[in-house]
Amino acid sequence: MPEADEAALAEARAPAPGRLAALWALAVAALAGHNAEEWRFGMGGWISAHPWLPGSSLHADPTQLALALAIVTTAVFLIAAVAVVSRPAWSPEVLGCLSYALMCNGAGHLVLSAASWSLMPGVVTGVLVLLPVGLLTVRSLPPVRWTAPTVATTVIAAVGMVAGSLALADVLALVV
16 A cells, blocks of 8 residues: 555544543553552562562662652653644554553563462553553554554663663662
């Protein structure tokens, strides 16, 4: 299919601005609730108790983990606010990529809970909130164009946001 036809199809399938704003709000609320569950039920301690997990030393301090979760939630909220207020052309595709990341996060909690034979903090909201919200969102949006740059950008953004929030939380913990 020619690129112009793909763009027209995506435009035709794009949700109305009010619906797009509601999907952004739903995604931010899902992430905030999920991050609250991770913090409330001791994600750092759970990861530290499973030393076979990569990066277990990064999650040892509950204060740093709480800061990192707050930073990620705030960053996604700010992206959503810009997307809703300014209605840029990138909004549906970025929300689609975020939704896939949320579904991967929820699925990851399920896999790690099964692999460890214990409930990982975040598995409940991961399965009951992130997976359904992510699925609803991607089904409501035009399909993401999964090109090599889109995949690379999504992975780099997701990893960068997590690693960056942990690093920033580490620095803030030294200052505070």
